[in-house]
Amino acid sequence: MPAPVSGPRTLYDKIWDDHVVDVNDQGLTLLYIDRHLVHEVTSPQAFEGLRNAERAVRRPDCTLATVDHNVPTHSRKNFKAIDSFVDEPDSRAQCIALEDNVKEFGLTYFGLTDRRQGIVHIIGPEQGFTLPGTTVVCGDSHTSTHGAFGSLAFGIGTSEVEHVLATQTLLQKKGKNMRISVDGQLAEGVTSKDVILHIIGLIGTAGGTGCVIEYAGSVFRGFSMEARMSVCNMSIEAGARAGMVAPDDITFAYLKNRPLAPKGEAWDRAEAYWRSLKSDEGAKWDAEINIKAEDIPPTVTWGTSPQDVAPITGVVPDPTIITDATKRSSIERALSYMGLQPGTKMEDISLDKVFIGSCTNSRIEDLRSAVRVILAMGPDAKVVPTVQAMVVPGSGLIKQQAEVEGLDAVFKRAGFDWREAGCSMCLGMNPDQLSHGERCASTSNRNFEGRQGAGGRTHLVSPAMAAAAAMTGKLTDVRKLLNADADAKIAAGPKLKLASAFDFLTDPVLPAPKPQTLSHAQNASDSASLPPATAPSAVAPFVIVKGIAAPLHVENVDTDKIIPKQFLKTLKRNGLADALFYELRTDTKTGKKTDFVLNREPYTQAKILVCTGNNFGCGSSREHAAWSLNDFGIRTVIAPSFGEIFQNNAMQNGMLPVQVPVGDAKDLASDAEAGLELEVDLEKMEVRRLNGKPPVPFMVNPFRRHCLLNGLDDIALTLQKDESIVSFEQRRSGAWPWLDGLGYKGGKIPVAPAKVSKKMDW
Structure with a gap:
C-alpha cells in the first residue's frame, strides 16, 4: 500500500491515503474502490454504457447487486417471476434489466427468490461485505450508512457507477475533516434517530457540505452498530459527503463470522489493521462541533427538509419572525x-x-x-x-x-x-x-x-x-x-425470544469468478499534466452558453424536487424534459400547468437557471436530475452552493454548475427577471451580463474545466492509468487479501461472463 504519511491524521485521512492510485497536477485523486453495491434504479444506464463500449466489469468479486427500490412489499407466497409479480411496467422493466445485466456481466445478485434480498444498505453490512478501512460506493446517496464500520462510504451518480464497474476507481477531490462529538447520557426515549435529527437541525442541510463527518464522543462509542448506521445514513442530509465512526470492539463483534468477513488467520490480520483506524491525537479538523447528550430531546420534523426539526414538546415555527426573505x-x-x-x-x-x-x-x-x-x-x-x-x-x-x-x-x-x-x-x-x-x-x-x-x-x-x-x-x-x-x-x-443474526447467515460462500481485468493504454503517458483533448466521448463540450436565464428564489432545491421519483423508472438517459420540476410545474390534483417560472415565457426557452438560495441539488444521488435539466435545455445552473453529488453528476453530463456569492446570484437573478440574457464563458470563467454591468467571475477545478471544454470521457481517461491500477491491485491483494475473490453458492444467478473488448478504448 502507499507509504505512510507523516504527522497525525484523521480516520478519513488514513483511509483516503490507503486508496490513492494516482493524483493529477490539479489535485484530483484516482481513488480505488473496494466495495460496490448496485440496485435497479441507478444502474441500467451504467450497464448500457459498458455494453456500448464493449467493456467488462473489472472486478465482479467487488460488486454485490439486489433489487429494493421498485419491488412490492406484499406477500411473495405465490411469487413465480418478476414479469408477473411487479405490476407497474416501468418498475418491472428496471427489475428485469438488473437481472439481465447481472447475468451478462457475472455479478453476485440477491433477487426476489433469495431470502438475503433486501435494501442495499442493509444487506452489505449484514453479509460482512462492508468492512472497516474500505471504500464503499453505490448509486444511492445513503451509502454513507456504511461509514458506521469505519469505512469511507458515499453515494455516486450513474456515470460514476459505470466508471467503477469499468475501472474499480473514481476520480475524487478530497474533502475537509469535520468532527461532531456527543458526550453525556441520553435521556429515556431518545435514540440515534433523535441524535442525528438534532444534529441536522443544528448545522442545517448544508452544514457538512464539502466535508466527511467523523462522529465521536461517549454517545457514539456506546451505540450499537445498528444505531451507528442510522446516524451515518443521514449524514448526507447534513450535506456531508460521508459520515464515519471509528471501528472498535462493538464493530468487530458485529462482523466476526459473517459470511464475507475474513476468517481464521485472515481475521486476526484484518483486526490488527482495523484497530489502527482511528484519528490520531493532534489530527487537524477543519470544523468541530460539541453537543451535550442531555440537550437532545425526542425530535420530529415539521417541514419539508430534514433540518426543519423541533422537539416533540415544541411547536410549529412562525415564519414572520424570520428576517431573511429567502428563508x-x-x-x-x-x-x-x-x-x-x-x-x-x-x-x-x-x-x-x-x-x-x-x-x-x-x-x-x-x-x-x-x-x-x-x-x-x-x-x-x-x-x-x-x-x-x-x-x-x-x-x-x-x-x-x-x-x-x-x-x-x-x-x-x-x-x-x-x-x-x-x-x-x-x-x-x-x-x-x-x-x-x-x-x-x-x-x-x-x-x-x-x-x-x-x-x-x-x-x-x-x-x-x-x-x-x-x-x-x-x-x-x-x-x-x-x-x-x-x-x-x-x-x-408475550415472552419474546432473543435470536442471533448469525443463526440466519448460513448460505455457503465460495470464491467468486476470477476478476476480469482489462489492459488499456499501455503506451499512454502518465506524466502529462492534463489528458489529451482527443479522448473519445459522447459528452458535448462546454465552452460558452448564451441565452435566457430563469430566476429561482428557493433554498435547498433537492433532487426529489428537480425530478420526482416516478420519473426515475427509466432505462434511458434522455426523454426527461417534461419531468423537470414536475410537481412545481404541474398541479398534482388537476394536472394543469402552474405559474412556475419554467412554464412562463420566455423562460420556457431557458438555457441557464439562476438560483439565489444555497444548496442547490441537495439530497439524492439520482443523476436523473442532471439529465432532466439537460433535456429541458438548461446547460448551466448558477447558485451560491451545490449538493456535492449533483455537482459531480452535472459535470459528468457536460453541464456547468457555477458557484457565486449570494449577492452575485441575486444580481444575476434580477437580470433574468428583467428578461436579459446571460452568457456563461467557461474558458474565461465569467458570467457576462448584457446590460453593461461588470461580469461575474467564478472558479472551476482546472481538470474539470479542461474536461468540460473538450468534452472528455472520465472512463477513457482513467483507462489510460491501467498500469497504475494494476500495480495498486497487486499491493492491495498483498496487504488486504480478505478483500479479494468472495462470492456465494446458491441464490446467485448463473452467469455468462461478459466478453472483453480487444479494441483500444482511447
Whole structure:
C-alpha cells in the first residue's frame, strides 16, 4: 500500500491515503474502490454504457447487486417471476434489466427468490461485505450508512457507477475533516434517530457540505452498530459527503463470522489493521462541533427538509419572525405544503399513516424498539382505527429473525401490516405510497415534498416515536408511554425470544469468478499534466452558453424536487424534459400547468437557471436530475452552493454548475427577471451580463474545466492509468487479501461472463 504519511491524521485521512492510485497536477485523486453495491434504479444506464463500449466489469468479486427500490412489499407466497409479480411496467422493466445485466456481466445478485434480498444498505453490512478501512460506493446517496464500520462510504451518480464497474476507481477531490462529538447520557426515549435529527437541525442541510463527518464522543462509542448506521445514513442530509465512526470492539463483534468477513488467520490480520483506524491525537479538523447528550430531546420534523426539526414538546415555527426573505419564503412554502399553522403544538398533529422501515430504521434493533413501545401500552393496545401502520423489515433475513423472536406477532396483533423487505414507502417508487394530503410519521430519512407520494406529508421520527404515533393517532412524546408502569406491562406481555443474526447467515460462500481485468493504454503517458483533448466521448463540450436565464428564489432545491421519483423508472438517459420540476410545474390534483417560472415565457426557452438560495441539488444521488435539466435545455445552473453529488453528476453530463456569492446570484437573478440574457464563458470563467454591468467571475477545478471544454470521457481517461491500477491491485491483494475473490453458492444467478473488448478504448 502507499507509504505512510507523516504527522497525525484523521480516520478519513488514513483511509483516503490507503486508496490513492494516482493524483493529477490539479489535485484530483484516482481513488480505488473496494466495495460496490448496485440496485435497479441507478444502474441500467451504467450497464448500457459498458455494453456500448464493449467493456467488462473489472472486478465482479467487488460488486454485490439486489433489487429494493421498485419491488412490492406484499406477500411473495405465490411469487413465480418478476414479469408477473411487479405490476407497474416501468418498475418491472428496471427489475428485469438488473437481472439481465447481472447475468451478462457475472455479478453476485440477491433477487426476489433469495431470502438475503433486501435494501442495499442493509444487506452489505449484514453479509460482512462492508468492512472497516474500505471504500464503499453505490448509486444511492445513503451509502454513507456504511461509514458506521469505519469505512469511507458515499453515494455516486450513474456515470460514476459505470466508471467503477469499468475501472474499480473514481476520480475524487478530497474533502475537509469535520468532527461532531456527543458526550453525556441520553435521556429515556431518545435514540440515534433523535441524535442525528438534532444534529441536522443544528448545522442545517448544508452544514457538512464539502466535508466527511467523523462522529465521536461517549454517545457514539456506546451505540450499537445498528444505531451507528442510522446516524451515518443521514449524514448526507447534513450535506456531508460521508459520515464515519471509528471501528472498535462493538464493530468487530458485529462482523466476526459473517459470511464475507475474513476468517481464521485472515481475521486476526484484518483486526490488527482495523484497530489502527482511528484519528490520531493532534489530527487537524477543519470544523468541530460539541453537543451535550442531555440537550437532545425526542425530535420530529415539521417541514419539508430534514433540518426543519423541533422537539416533540415544541411547536410549529412562525415564519414572520424570520428576517431573511429567502428563508422566510422557504418556511412559508413548507408550512403551506404540510398544511400546518404557526404555533401548532407538535403533539397536536394527527396522522393518517405510520411507516417503520427504510435503510435508516429497518434493522432488528429498530423493530425491537417499536415493539417495546407497543407492549408498554398493555396487552389490548391497538393502532388507532384512523391510522394505517406498516412495518417493512430491511432484508429477508431480518424478517426471518423478527418472526423467530415473535416481533411480527406483536405488530400484527396491534394492527400493523407486516411486509416483505424493500425500500417501500421511504420514496414510494413501489406501490407503498401516501395519497395527496395524507400525513405520515415515518422512520425514513427524507421529508421532501412528494417524497412518499405526490402531495404526501412526512414527519421524520424514530421507530419508538413511530410506534407511539400509531397507537395514539398523533405525534406523541414516547416518554409518556415509557413511564413507570412500562417495564411491568412489558414483562407481563408475550415472552419474546432473543435470536442471533448469525443463526440466519448460513448460505455457503465460495470464491467468486476470477476478476476480469482489462489492459488499456499501455503506451499512454502518465506524466502529462492534463489528458489529451482527443479522448473519445459522447459528452458535448462546454465552452460558452448564451441565452435566457430563469430566476429561482428557493433554498435547498433537492433532487426529489428537480425530478420526482416516478420519473426515475427509466432505462434511458434522455426523454426527461417534461419531468423537470414536475410537481412545481404541474398541479398534482388537476394536472394543469402552474405559474412556475419554467412554464412562463420566455423562460420556457431557458438555457441557464439562476438560483439565489444555497444548496442547490441537495439530497439524492439520482443523476436523473442532471439529465432532466439537460433535456429541458438548461446547460448551466448558477447558485451560491451545490449538493456535492449533483455537482459531480452535472459535470459528468457536460453541464456547468457555477458557484457565486449570494449577492452575485441575486444580481444575476434580477437580470433574468428583467428578461436579459446571460452568457456563461467557461474558458474565461465569467458570467457576462448584457446590460453593461461588470461580469461575474467564478472558479472551476482546472481538470474539470479542461474536461468540460473538450468534452472528455472520465472512463477513457482513467483507462489510460491501467498500469497504475494494476500495480495498486497487486499491493492491495498483498496487504488486504480478505478483500479479494468472495462470492456465494446458491441464490446467485448463473452467469455468462461478459466478453472483453480487444479494441483500444482511447
